[in-house]
Amino acid sequence: MNRFEVVTPADVEHASAMIAKPNCAAIAGGVDVLDLQKLGVTRTATLVNLKPLAAMNGIDEKPGGDLRLGALVKLHEVAEHPVIRKRFSAISDAARQAATPQIRNLGTVGGNLLQRPRCWYFRNPLTNCLKKGGDRCFSVGGLNRYHAIFGGGPSFIVHPSNLAPALVAFGASAHIVGPGGVRTVELEKFFALPSVDPHRENDLKAGEIITEIIVPAPARGARSIYIEAREKQSFDWPLVSVAAVIVANGKTVSQARIVMGAVAPIPWRVPDAERTLAGMAPSEENARAAAKIAIKNAAPLPDNGYKVKIAEVLVRRAILGAASEAATASDQT
Amino acid sequence: MSRRVTVELGYPGDTRDVTVEIPDGEPVPWQVPDRFELVGRSTPRVDGAMKATGAARYSYDIVLPEMLYGAILRSPHPAARVRSVDLSAARRLPGVRAAIEIGNDQARFAGQEIAAVAADSSDIADDAIALIKVDYEPRRFAVTIADAAASGAPSVFSGSNLDKPKISSKGDVDRALASAAEKIEATYVTPVQTHVSLETHGAVARFDESGLTVWCSTQGIFSVRDDLAVYFNLPPEKVRVICEYLGGGFGSKFGARPEIVTAARLAKEAGAPVKLMLPRGDEHLATGNRPNAEQTVRLGADRSGKLVAIDLVQRGSGGVGGGSGSSGPFKMVYPCDNIRTSETNVYMNAGPASPMRAPGWPQGCFGLEMAMDELARSLHIDRLEFRRVNNTNPVRAHELDLGARAFRWDDTKSALAKQTGTNRRGIGVACAAWHALGASGPEATAIAHRDGHVEIRCGTQDIGTGTRTALAIVAAEELGVPISQVASEIGDTRYPFSLPSGGSMSAPSNTPAVRQAAAHLRDKLFRIAAPILGAAPSDLEARDAVIRVRFDPSRSVAFKTVCRRIPGDSISAQGERLPNYQEFRPDQAGCQFAEVEVDTETGITRVVRVVAVHDVGTMLDPLTSRSQVNGGVLMGISYALFEMRRMDPALGLMMNPTMDDYKLVGPLDTPKIDVIFLDVRNGGTNTGVLGIGEVVHVASTAAVACAVSDAIGVPIRELPLTPDRILAALEHA
Amino acid sequence: MATPKLCGLLRTKTAYYRTPDGERMFDLDSTTACYTCLVTQQPIGPDGEPVDAGRCGADRGCFEEER
Structure with a gap:
């Protein structure tokens, strides 16, 4: 393993200044950062330990109903938090289905959003792929059963985060501290396609740190769901995941946000499918129609056409799942 | 001298008298009417607490004074001529104590050993590996059967790739x-x-004035000893191999493997002990x-x-x-x-095969049993009935009946015929066979100490199946003492010879030697006890921690009291494993039933339940036996649904050499597993214990695969049964 | 059938067991036996050719008697 030093910053601004330097990076839970160091994919000399930064911790329900998630909050805290489970259940469901209990006890919200792709070409020390500075994506013409069916090119990685689709479905934003000050960016705009830059998966600039995530209070009558399909039920990455937030008034859907995970280099929102649902009853038939629309632009690689079928099924199930909850909630209010 | 004895063999419902000739001093084979104190009852592992607390010392845990850390440089190319290996820069790195070429002038798979170093720390060793300059001349390669068998394919060796x-x-x-x-x-x-053994391959090797001592993760300490003796031109008594605890092997840890020889070569070159345990990735590439x-x-x-x-x-x-x-x-x-x-x-x-849990059988069983299902459907015969019609083994016939009843085959089949919806269940059954009565060769020593505790020494090793417990049960039973009074000492070539733990050989090969040694020891103790009890030694028996007169149990003396009369510190007796007698049956039958549920929309499969029925010979310990069945079934599910070495044909590399990407069954994928054991007194040895490590795995994959095809109504003839294959099969159905 | 003389450095699982006569056990008909050469610890001989019971007889250049 590469040798590196771990340094402790005084505060977030200090941490930001430190990781702005070359060959420095942040570490929190360390789940992915250490894996990449061990594999030699990264050879970072200095890791700046964010864990002591208390300001980046905590889960708070704000007076207006917004949810604040500190970037250092552990996945298991997200999974178990009563407010998140009640009002933002897609987010707790997503956290609960990630990895293993051991990893959920270490892995953080920020780390989950910023983890690097699981692509086996990216992680193999013997392949110098596009994302590592090479000139090609080996999944093209290679083994691509787990790769992107949307938004691929020139790299075909899929974004591995469980939380990202759920947070994007809720319209969450990230608070970012950097050398240039503080900025807030909608997560939907935060993730970047490889056509923009194949070397990164998001818009985080040198020295920037996500300090917290703000999830706006959902509309009245909103219900959410996160489901995923995995080959193995223990410790596996989703083949496809779907997060949906559905707002229903009476018997019709007033608003829907549907985001797929593990299908594209970024969390993949399907606005056309969302629009199809608006004003419609959340029936089996309408869910099917929306799901068909959700996958219409899929561009599978030779080995991953099956993911398109799974995506269609999961979108339909997510709509029906969230809508049945929403309908129940609507009846009660 | 020998005597002829007639023993009643078999299992209740099917017994028969067999006359065998046994030497004097050899206990009479356990037979149907025998009743036991310990044999056949669940005994928690004698070393369970050691393992659970971390006190058990695996090769990985060995730390010696002045010990160096070894690392191996492996070929990154699937095929290349190695023009030169330059170790000079690696040798110059401070902290590097040895650097050697492994001597493969052709790399024939990515992962093949090229060179190795030993250094003061594993970090330095890794740095040194990066400093080794190898001049490779890459060559064309083939990493799939289709590519290697194609005309014009690059030859792996000088001749055709097809044997x-x-x-x-x-x-x-x-x-x-x-x-x-x-x-x-x-x-x-x-x-x-x-x-994917939990403990990776590797060794700690030390040369000193007494010779070569190696602690290694191996299924055969004597096989490693003998190989190293030949390799280093040492007499076998100058090589000592120790494996106190072993984190699994499944067939991949026989003999002086490359990493063991390399550790010893480095230790010799460096003049210091070297520890060389492989990283996880190497396990997938180069250990079988x-x-x-x-x-x-x-x-x-x-x-x-x-x-x-x-x-x-x-x-x-x-x-x-x-x-x-x-x-x-x-x-x-x-x-x-x-x-x-x-x-x-x-x-x-690609990396070489090595024996793996019932070599050839899970894959053969999958092909055969899938074909049996397809033929049964053509014949319009119930699939279980089709097996019954073609089975001639009475033990398996009984097992199929027991299994069908426990599994509720007929009821389940009727219920499933009416199922609707997108989640579809299916059932499957598959038959297993093996031959696991072990072999002669092992010896054992039984020692009674003055304080009454008994030691069993046998140069076997525990591949993880509970060998110490098995040996202790047999000795305690024979000596009539509680198991807590018996310690099994294994895993050292200084103990009496034993065979490698493979081929389901351990329990059936070792327990008879231990039983004979314990019987001989008991006879010696009888000679001490006889004058105390005023009876002839031949009239004594050992039970309930006493030695007593067989026809007058009130005349007894505590086992420990007898031991106090030992004139020295201890007395000992030897036992040997004799060649097999005539057995009740020479083979070993089993069958497994599985029910699965397939989400036909996503192609995701879950195994719901498994019923496994197995002949274990004399049932020694249901607890460890059950553990073996659980392991065999889970490994079979893993092979059916998840596992596959995925090679990129263009790069010639394995793309999933990690425990993240190489998919293994996990806790949430574990079904309910019901186990039915058939306690068959086999008579082939004085214990009649059979090895079950392999037979319990043979049919597991096939039963699951047959169930999946049943669930979706169309056969899937390729493993693993991943969602892509299931969805494709359904589409073409 | 008389067992042909095999190289003393040929290794396979069964050869770590012995016959009742004390000979190393080779199952020449086995289709699942994995062989290695003790010199290379690979299924490849010092001469760069495959090793197995069919190839490692006395006529091979790298043949050695059992020690």
């Missing part, structure tokens, strides 16, 4: 098939599976695997459902090695007059 077919034939298969009332032909494909197979199966049956022909044409690849056959089940499970098998090994540029 000569191995053909075995009896009867006239072609004629029988031509006249069969019903027949099927299909091709079944299985992937390469890697062993179960070869893949493409099996074209033709079966024919007559109107009554009796098989008239079994034909297998298969090819498989052991990578740069051989051993990819899978004909075992075709020849041994369902008797048939006309059987022909043809097996061709294909060399390709």
Whole structure:
């Protein structure tokens, strides 16, 4: 393993200044950062330990109903938090289905959003792929059963985060501290396609740190769901995941946000499918129609056409799942 | 001198008297009427607490004074000529104590050993590896059977990549098939599976004035000792091999493997002990695997459902090695007059195969049992009934009945016929066979100490199945003492010889030696006790921690009191494992039933429940036996649904050499497993214990695969049964 | 059938067991036996060719008697 030093910053601004330097990076839970160091994919000399930064911790329900998630909050805290489970259940469901209990006890919200792709070409020390500075994506013409069916090119990685689709479905934003000050960016705009830059998966600039995530209070009558399909039920990455937030008034859907995970280099929102649902009853038939629309632009690689079928099924199930909850909630209010 | 004894063998409902000749001093084989204190009752592992607390010392845990850390440089190329290896920069790195070439001037698979270093720390060793300059001349390669078998394929060796077919034939298969009332032909494909032992391969090696001492993760301490003695030209007594605890092997840890020889070479060169335990990734690349197979199966049956022909044409690849056959089940499970098998090994540029839990059988069983299902459907015969019709083994016939009842085969089948919806359940059954009565060779020493505690010494090793517990049960039973009074000392070539733990050989080979040693020890203690009790030694028995007069149990003396009369510190006795007597049956039968549920929209499969029925010979310990069945079933589920070495044909590299990407069954994938043991007094040895490590794994994959095909109504003939394959099969149904 | 003389450095699982006569056990008909050469610890001989019971007889250049 590469040798590196771990340094402790005084505060977030200090941490930001430190990781702005070359060959420095942040570490929190360390789940992915250490894996990449061990594999030699990264050879970072200095890791700046964010864990002591208390300001980046905590889960708070704000007076207006917004949810604040500190970037250092552990996945298991997200999974178990009563407010998140009640009002933002897609987010707790997503956290609960990630990895293993051991990893959920270490892995953080920020780390989950910023983890690097699981692509086996990216992680193999013997392949110098596009994302590592090479000139090609080996999944093209290679083994691509787990790769992107949307938004691929020139790299075909899929974004591995469980939380990202759920947070994007809720319209969450990230608070970012950097050398240039503080900025807030909608997560939907935060993730970047490889056509923009194949070397990164998001818009985080040198020295920037996500300090917290703000999830706006959902509309009245909103219900959410996160489901995923995995080959193995223990410790596996989703083949496809779907997060949906559905707002229903009476018997019709007033608003829907549907985001797929593990299908594209970024969390993949399907606005056309969302629009199809608006004003419609959340029936089996309408869910099917929306799901068909959700996958219409899929561009599978030779080995991953099956993911398109799974995506269609999961979108339909997510709509029906969230809508049945929403309908129940609507009846009660 | 010897005597003839008649013993009642078999199991309740099917027993028979067999007369065997046994030498004096050899205990009479355990038989049907025997009643035991410990044998057949669940005994928690004697070393369970040691393992659970971390006190058990694995090779990984060995730390010696002045110990260095070794690392191996492996070829990044699937095929390359090694023009030169320059170790000078590595040697110059401070902290590096040895650097050697491994001497492979051709790399034939990515992961092949090229050079190695030993250094003061593993970090320095890794740095030194990066400083080794190798001049490779990459060559063309092939890493799939299709690519390696194609015309014009690059040769792995100087000749063809296709080895000569191995053909075995009896009867006239072609004629029988031509006249069969019903027949099927299909091709079944299985992937390469890697062993993924929890403890990686490796060793700690030390040369000193006493010779070479090696602590290593091995299934055969004596096999390593003998190999190292030859390799380093030392007399065997100058080589000592120790393996106190072993984190699994599954067949991949026999003999002086590359990492063991390399550790010892580095230790010799450095003049200091060297620890060389492999990183996880190397396990997938270079420590063996179960070869893949493409099996074209033709079966024919007559109107009554009796098989008239079994034909297998298969090819498989052991990578740069051989051993990819899978004909075992075709020849041994369902008797048939006309059987022909043809097996061709294909060399390709991938890590070599090594034995893996019932070599050839899980893949063969998958091909055979899937074909049996397809033929049963053509014949409109119930699939279980089809097995019954073609089974001639009375033990298995009984097992099929027991299993069918426990599994509720008929009821489940009726219920499933009415199922609706997108989640579909299916059931499957598959038969297993093995031969696991062990072999002669092992010896054991039994020692009684003045304080009354008993020590058993045997140079076997525990591959993880509970060997210490098994030996202690046998000795405690024979000596009539509580198991807490017995310590099993194993895992050191200074103890009496034993065989490698493979081929389901350990319990059946070692327990008879231990029982004989314990019996001899007991006889010595009887001679001490006889004057105390005023009886002849031959009239004594040992039970309930006392030695007593058999016909007058009130005349007794505590076992510990007798031990206080030992004139020295201890007395000991030897036992040896004699060749097998006539057995109740020479083979070992089993069967497994599985129910699965397939989400037909996503293709995701879950195994719901498994019923496993197995002949274990004399049941020694249901607890450890059950643990073996659980492991065999889970490994089979893993092979059926998840595991596959995925090679990129263009790069020649394995793309999933991690425990993240190489998918293994996990806790949430674990079904309910019901185990039914058949306690069959076999009589082949004084214990009649059978090894069960392999037979419990043979049928697991096939039963699951048959159940999946049943669930979706269309056969899937290629493993693993991943969602893509299931969805594709449903689409083409 | 008389067992042909095999190289003393040929290794396979069964050869770590012995016959009742004390000979190393080789199953020449086995299709699942994995062989290695003790010199290379690979299924490849010092001459760069595959090793197995069919190839490692006395006529091979790298043949050695059992020690």
